[in-house]
Amino acid sequence: MPNYCTECGGSLVWDRKLRMYSCKSCGMTFTETQLSKARDRKFDREDDEDGQRRRRHSEYLDWWTSSKDKKRE
Numbered sequence: 001m002p003n004y005c006t007e008c009g010g011s012l013v014w015d016r017k018l019r020m021y022s023c024k025s026c027g028m029t030f031t032e033t034q035l036s037k038a039r040d041r042k043f044d045r046e047d048d049e050d051g052q053r054r055r056r057h058s059e060y061l062d063w064w065t066s067s068k069d070k071k072r073e
Contacts, residue, residue, distance in 0.1 A: 006030070006038045 003012055010025025020029045030038075
């Protein structure tokens with residue numbers, strides 16, 4: 001679980017009575033499910049960005065090598 005608030009970035013503390021995490025800075029409360037979903041969204045977004053960067057790089061290399069091959073002919 002992230003140990004920081006998804007809203008303000010403050011640190012989270014587990015509240016046994018509420019069975020929720022609460023932010024020390026802004027007071028927001030989160031269930032474990034909410035934090036898990038937020039973490040999954042963050043990692044999915046990072047994977048998407050990484051995948052896009054790799055595809056662009058691969059397309060550029062394909063373009064670069066094809067233009068070099070055409071010049072040799």
